[in-house]
Amino acid sequence: MLRLFLRIQLVLVFVLTVSLLSGCIKTTSVPTRFYVLNPFDYDVSLVNETKKNVSSSVEIASLRLPQYLEKPQIVTRSSKNRLELAEYHQWGGNLRKNMTRVLAQNISQLLDTPNISIAPFSPPVPPEFRVEIEVMRFERDFNGQVRFSTQWRLSSGQDRKILVTRMTDLESPVVQPLPDFEHTVLTMSALLGELSRIIGQEILKHDQGGAVP
Numbered sequence: 001m002l003r004l005f006l007r008i009q010l011v012l013v014f015v016l017t018v019s020l021l022s023g024c025i026k027t028t029s030v031p032t033r034f035y036v037l038n039p040f041d042y043d044v045s046l047v048n049e050t051k052k053n054v055s056s057s058v059e060i061a062s063l064r065l066p067q068y069l070e071k072p073q074i075v076t077r078s079s080k081n082r083l084e085l086a087e088y089h090q091w092g093g094n095l096r097k098n099m100t101r102v103l104a105q106n107i108s109q110l111l112d113t114p115n116i117s118i119a120p121f122s123p124p125v126p127p128e129f130r131v132e133i134e135v136m137r138f139e140r141d142f143n144g145q146v147r148f149s150t151q152w153r154l155s156s157g158q159d160r161k162i163l164v165t166r167m168t169d170l171e172s173p174v175v176q177p178l179p180d181f182e183h184t185v186l187t188m189s190a191l192l193g194e195l196s197r198i199i200g201q202e203i204l205k206h207d208q209g210g211a212v213p
Contacts, residue, residue: 034092035074035185039105040193045112046200056207057115057127058107059157063100065135070096074181077141089181099192103133106196111203127157129203133195140184144175148191154202163206170194 069075073085091098100118108116117123137149148171154164172187 030088032088032090033181034090035181036092037095037098037102037185037189037192039102039109040190040196042106042109042193042197046110046197046204047112055113055115056111056129056203057113057117057123057125057157058111058129058131058203059117059119059122059127060100060104060107061119061130061132063096063103063133063135065096065099065138069135069138074184075139076179076184077139079142083139086179086181099135099138102189102192103131103196106193107131107200107203110197110200128207129163130155130157130160131199138188140179144178146172146184146187146191148188148195150195152195152199154199154206164202166202168195168198 068083071085072090073087074089074091076084076086078084104116104118108114115123115127117127131152131154133150133152135148135150137147140146147169149167149169151165151167153162153166155162170191172191174187
């Protein structure tokens with residue numbers, strides 16, 4: 001009888017302990033936050049009035065990321081040689097696809113054209129221009145600045161003739177003392193918008209009748 005009573009007490013203690021631990025875990029768990037890049041809100045397009053009635057066609061042929069950025073977690077660089085993955089601050093989808101869609105939307109707005117396609121969904125008629133981008137760096141660094149480094153190529157859509165090959169290094173002007181992920185992602189969208197503007201300007205330089213303000 002005494003043994004049975006002790007066993008019941010042990011079971012009750014075990015159940016209460018598990019319940020308390022479960023309650024603590026639930027109340028102290030950190031919610032995961034998800035982020036997306038967004039198109040930049042340009043004041044005006046790059047196209048002048050004489051070009052308004054002619055729509056350029058552009059294909060985003062490829063956008064490649066380094067393997068360390070192909071993660072759901074937002075990556076920051078805590079030193080020159082060390083990366084940190086934010087377990088509770090993640091991308092709300094695939095970063096490469098998000099960047100490609102935003103780039104297409106930005107160029108569409110800048111060139112004032114709906115004729116923007118994303119590979120592999122190519123239009124029946126070959127586009128006038130193809131854009132290929134290799135991303136080398138796209139993260140917040142240990143100084144608190146967001147850095148965006150790319151090598152990109154602009155080519156003709158018909159004969160694949162290379163028109164421009166360029167390295168572009170962009171960085172945010174404001175140093176953030178704390179890892180504010182909301183501000184970091186907003187800044188990343190702005191830098192992607194600046195790259196879109198640079199590419200759009202090059203497209204207009206090689207387009208008949210194009211003009212850059």
